[in-house]
Amino acid sequence: MSIRPWVVVEEPDDRGLRRVTVGSTAAGGVWSLRELRKLLARRGHPDVDVDDPAYVCWRGGGSDTWPDRAWRRRTVSALMVAGLLASAVLNVVIGRPDVFGALTFAQRLTGAVFVLSGLVLLASAAAAVDHWGKRQSRVSGAVTVLGVLIALATDTLLVLMWLDEREWTRYMLAFMPLWCWAVWALCLLLRERAWKGVPQPRKVAAGVVVSAVFTALSLAYSTMYAPTVAPLHLTLKAGFGAARADGLHPFLQVPLKLSVKNTGAFSVYIVIDDFSVYGRTARYSEKGDSSVDEWERSIDLDKTREDSETNVDQLYYTALSRGRFYEPGTVLESGQEDTREHVLQVPRNAKYDLLHVDLQLAFMRKDRGRIDVDAFGDQHPSWNVTPERFFCTVDWCRDRLLYLGRVRHNNNLVNVTHGPRYMLATWGIDAKYPFYSISTYHFEHPGPPPREKGKRELDRFGVSAVDTNAEVSMAELTKSIDVPRPS
Structure with a gap:
């Protein structure tokens, strides 16, 4: 018979787990005497007398030394796993819409980062089960720490963004409690030095830091830099065509052509637009006096005008036509150009000296x-x-x-x-x-x-507005037709 017994039960570790060696083979760990008997039974030794020193060697305590607090260990394990799983679901829910629906590559990348972090958190949840269990993997503790760090970083970002407006949102019921959980989990893992047993821990930590930095730079690029520097331009044009006399009615038919082109790199939503045509009448002064008094009177009559014109004392604008170019919510793709032609009916005997058109459009960037x-x-x-x-x-x-x-x-x-x-x-x-x-x-x-x-x-x-205007004299419009001018 060998001097050394063939079953060795090591002393309890800091969690109460006792490692078992059968012969020269590590058989695993047990939390209690009952688990030891089950382990030996699975090994083909159901009738071993555990109190007989000829068969079992007890180190650091006998068969009655089992310091494991099962309820505490299971509670901590359940809380850790639940927090990691909840964080994984939250990250996937946040990232998934951007992965499949974002317009730019940077925004899709941000969504992909959150989805991938959710998968890492799922792996961390599995590692947490092992870390608070038999610890069959040497890296389970480090993987759990990585998952908690990801959850803490994500929840901290969400909390900081929430503080920007401090408004109620149903997601507060998730990321606020999860932030508190992540702080507790990280403190617990740091106190237990959960990364012990990882080969070359400094290199692993450096890899985690580098990954976190690149992730932060990606988020900053997609949320702040890229949407700001991307140019967007809309080109608006408006102009009048040659007037034609209406043979049946005492009106002049004046063509109006409007065009809008998206010359930017991204599509836009049309929020609201408007075109307005006015006929201008003026009181003229043969003296050519453009004094300050006349300019002040002109400003009082029309608050939107700040210019002054010699020989013109007062300007009056009469609305002739009003309409919209687009329906609200219309999408104007990059490179798309739309044209509209509108015919105005202007009375022949009108005292207008010129026609004026304003075209204005408000839009929202689709990449925002x-x-x-x-x-x-x-x-x-x-x-x-x-x-x-x-x-x-x-x-x-x-x-x-x-x-x-x-x-x-x-x-x-x-x-x-x-x-x-x-x-x-x-x-x-x-x-x-x-x-x-x-x-x-x-x-x-x-x-x-x-x-x-x-x-x-x-x-x-990214909501902006653009506008353009055009003017044409009635003399220019009617030069090719015989239209009596009012005295």
């Missing part, structure tokens, strides 16, 4: 956000007020057509950390300038919509 086009395209007359909906009952937006739709940022991080945003646009024949805004206002919410446009929200979603 998405508009719920189906809802935004619905037309809501402000005068149709119902008890269920508050269709803009304040004076400044009465007698207008209203358009409202949900708008979502192309970076889903903003969507989950901020409350819902809605695009509101109004248009009316008596309003010189269309109104548009992005805010939390919704028709179902009481109270009037915001009066100001909210420049911060408009900049965040």
Whole structure:
């Protein structure tokens, strides 16, 4: 018989696990005497007398030394696994819309980073089971630490972005508790030095740091730099054609040609647009006096004009036509050009000396956000007020057509950390300038919509406006036809 017994039970480690060697082979670890008997039975020795020193050698305590606190170990393991699984689900939910729906490569990359981090967190959850179990893998502790660091970084980013507006969002019920969990989990793993047993831990740590830096740079590039530097231009043109006399009615038919072209690199949503044609009449002075007094009177009559013209004392503009080029929510692709021709009916005996057209258009960059086009395209007359909906009952937006739709940022991080945003646009024949805004206002919410446009929200979603204008003299329009000019 060999002097050394063929079953050796080592002393308990810091968690109460005792390693078992059968012969010269490591058989695993056990938490209790019952588990030891089961292990020996699986090895073909069900009848071993564990108290007989001829068969079993006990080191660091006998058969009655089992310091394991099973309830505590299982509770910690369950909390760790639950937190990692919840973080994995959250990261996949955040990243998935950007992977499949983002317009730019950088935004898709951001979504892919979150989805991949979710897969790493799933692997960390499996590693946590082993780390708080028999620890059959030497790297299970390090993988668990990596998962907790990823969860803490993600949740910290979400919390910081939430602090930007501090609005209620249902995702708060996930990332706020998970941030607290990640802090607790990291403190626990650091106290236990969970990375022990990993070969070359410094190189592993350096790899983790480098990966984190590249991930942070990718997020910063996609969320701040790329959307800011990408250029976008819309080219607007407006002009009048040669007038024709109406043979049946005392009117002149004046062609008006309008065109819009997207010369930028990204598609855009048309928020609201407007074209207005005015006939100008003026009071002329043969003395050619352009004094300061006359300029001040002209400013009092028309607050939008700041120029001065010799021989012209006062200017008056009469609205002749008003319309829209696009329906709200229309997508204008990169390189797309649209043209519209409109015919004006101008009275032959009108005292206009020239015609003036204003074309203005507000748009939102499609690489910054998405508009719920189906809802935004619905037309809501402000005068149709119902008890269920508050269709803009304040004076400044009465007698207008209203358009409202949900708008979502192309970076889903903003969507989950901020409350819902809605695009509101109004248009009316008596309003010189269309109104548009992005805010939390919704028709179902009481109270009037915001009066100001909210420049911060408009900049965040890349909302801008462009305009152009053109003028032509009536003498130029009618030079080829015989039209009596009024005295």
